Amino acid sequence: MANIEHTDEIFRHFEKYIRLSDSLKNELTNRLVFKTFKKGEVIHKAANICKKSFFIQKGLMRTYFIKDGKEITEYFSAENEWINSPRSFMQQQLDIYNIDTLEQTECFCLNVNDLVFLFNHFPEMERYARLSMGTVFGHFLERITSMRFTTAKEKYQHFCETYHDIYHRIPLGMVSSYLGIAQETLSRIRAEK
Amino acid sequence: MANIEHTDEIFRHFEKYIRLSDSLKNELTNRLVFKTFKKGEVIHKAANICKKSFFIQKGLMRTYFIKDGKEITEYFSAENEWINSPRSFMQQQLDIYNIDTLEQTECFCLNVNDLVFLFNHFPEMERYARLSMGTVFGHFLERITSMRFTTAKEKYQHFCETYHDIYHRIPLGMVSSYLGIAQETLSRIRAEK
DNA sequence: CTTAATTTTTGACTTATATCAAAAAATCAT
DNA sequence: ATGATTTTTTGATATAAGTCAAAAATTAAG
Numbered sequence: 001m002a003n004i005e006h007t008d009e010i011f012r013h014f015e016k017y018i019r020l021s022d023s024l025k026n027e028l029t030n031r032l033v034f035k036t037f038k039k040g041e042v043i044h045k046a047a048n049i050c051k052k053s054f055f056i057q058k059g060l061m062r063t064y065f066i067k068d069g070k071e072i073t074e075y076f077s078a079e080n081e082w083i084n085s086p087r088s089f090m091q092q093q094l095d096i097y098n099i100d101t102l103e104q105t106e107c108f109c110l111n112v113n114d115l116v117f118l119f120n121h122f123p124e125m126e127r128y129a130r131l132s133m134g135t136v137f138g139h140f141l142e143r144i145t146s147m148r149f150t151t152a153k154e155k156y157q158h159f160c161e162t163y164h165d166i167y168h169r170i171p172l173g174m175v176s177s178y179l180g181i182a183q184e185t186l187s188r189i190r191a192e193k
Numbered sequence: 194m195a196n197i198e199h200t201d202e203i204f205r206h207f208e209k210y211i212r213l214s215d216s217l218k219n220e221l222t223n224r225l226v227f228k229t230f231k232k233g234e235v236i237h238k239a240a241n242i243c244k245k246s247f248f249i250q251k252g253l254m255r256t257y258f259i260k261d262g263k264e265i266t267e268y269f270s271a272e273n274e275w276i277n278s279p280r281s282f283m284q285q286q287l288d289i290y291n292i293d294t295l296e297q298t299e300c301f302c303l304n305v306n307d308l309v310f311l312f313n314h315f316p317e318m319e320r321y322a323r324l325s326m327g328t329v330f331g332h333f334l335e336r337i338t339s340m341r342f343t344t345a346k347e348k349y350q351h352f353c354e355t356y357h358d359i360y361h362r363i364p365l366g367m368v369s370s371y372l373g374i375a376q377e378t379l380s381r382i383r384a385e386k
Numbered sequence: 387c388t389t390a391a392t393t394t395t396t397g398a399c400t401t402a403t404a405t406c407a408a409a410a411a412a413t414c415a416t
Numbered sequence: 417a418t419g420a421t422t423t424t425t426t427g428a429t430a431t432a433a434g435t436c437a438a439a440a441a442t443t444a445a446g
Contacts, residue, residue, distance in 0.1 A: 065338075067342065072338075072341070072342070074334070074337070074338070086327070086330060086331070086334065087327075087331050087334075090327050091327075119320070123316030123319060126316060126319035126320045126323055127312070127319045129323045130319055130322045130323040130326065133323065133326050133327070133330065134279070134280075134283050134284075134326070136330075137279060137280075137326065137329075137330065137333075138279070138280050140330075140333045140334075140337070141267070141279065141280075141333075143337060144267070144333070144336060144337060144340070145258075145265075145267070147337070147340050147341070147373065148265070148340070148370075148372075148373025149260065149265070149373055151432075151433090152432075152433065171393075171394095172393075172394065172395095173393070173394085177341075179341075180340065180341025180342055181433075181434090182433070182434055182435080183393090183394080183395095184394090184395080184396085184433090184434080184435085185432090185433055185434075187394060187395055187396085188395080188396085188433095190394095190395095191395075191396090344402075344403090345402080345403070364423070364424090365423075365424065365425095366423070366424085374403075374404090375403070375404055375405075376423090376424080376425095377403090377404080377405080377406095377424090377425080377426085378402090378403055378404075380424060380425055380426085381403095381425085381426085383424095383425095384425075384426090
């Protein structure tokens with residue numbers, strides 16, 4: 001079993017944006033808690049304030065909310081990405097999002113208090129957060145663009161392109177709610193291809 | 194004419210997120226250049242790398258791109274908001290966005306080099322950027338949610354709510370492209386109300 | 387394995403919204 | 417002001433995609 005914790009990957013992720021000093025590496029190592037979840041576990045519930053952020057080393061998670069009794073996927077997160085309920089985690093307030101796993105998932109867990117400590121003692125962590133957020137920001141802009149003026153088919157194609165490593169691992173119903181199209185429509189689109 | 198520059202507003206904006214030291218205030222004052230644009234001026238063109246960010250003190254701007262020869266509005270920015278071509282400005286690369294003014298607009302202009310200087314010498318500026326970005330991030334999430342599973346009418350209503358201070362100042366065609374609905378449809382929605 | 391539960395597909399029908407075209411209204415320029 | 421642009425509205429029609437319902441396929445459970 002590859003159930004071994006490697007800070008390698010997460011450090012490499014940080015180093016895409018900042019240089020990691022030895023002391024920061026140390027503090028990170030002390031605070032990052034390695035966890036394994038099995039498929040289908042609910043990691044965060046909307047009823048709670050989000051206290052933890054997860055860096056996915058292996059596996060797949062989704063952020064979703066409930067509308068008219070149905071689960072609507074907001075986005076998917078896979079290897080080398082952080083996942084949390086953004087506003088709930090950053091502002092320590094309630095929000096609508098739940099998080100669960102779509103596969104067995106290995107990740108590092110970082111507590112909000114530990115993150116605050118890191119922000120307060122390592123200015124480069126602020127920079128890291130700003131820059132990595134910028135990356136996500138760009139993806140959001142693209143997504144907003146792709147949602148307007150595109151047919152259901154184009155939406156699905158764009159989805160397969162941006163999520164090409166993981167799109168085949170996700171049940172159809174979750175993809176359709178993510179894209180904002182009916183499950184039946186997505187099924188037909190897939191069939192014709 | 195109220196064509197007077199006040200750092201009051203922009204400082205208050207910063208202070209929603211961080212405490213401004215006197216030395217940072219000084220550096221900001223030295224670097225922020227007050228500018229006035231008249232209605233319809235193109236402030237940034239997609240053909241160029243974005244070198245400047247504008248903090249709007251009074252007025253209204255829009256970020257848009259060209260698709261099939263038509264202008265598609267990505268978003269609007271009004272009083273007490275920054276506007277730039279995000280990826281172009283932060284990563285100094287080309288992107289698709291143009292920016293122009295919808296009204297006579299008074300703003301502070303900050304050069305990318307000056308911002309880099311501030312980031313390098315004032316860690317609290319990194320924090321400011323991270324936190325304020327978080328706010329915009331939240332708006333984006335809401336917008337993405339509002340675009341899926343909503344009728345054209347609901348989209349328009351949501352728009353009027355979130356942009357309630359400025360929605361009546363914006364031409365219908367720009368609103369429709371922002372919402373991703375046909376101009377004719379939006380006209381009919383407005384009429385029935 | 388066999389049955390039960392869940393997810394996906396297929397079919398028939400409906401509807402919201404896009405498109406095309408032209409008239410009306412508003413804004414701009416001389 | 418007056419004519420010329422530009423923007424918005426109105427009308428007729430087409431179509432992509434939603435909805436409802438049931439069958440097929442897949443996955444989970446005993």
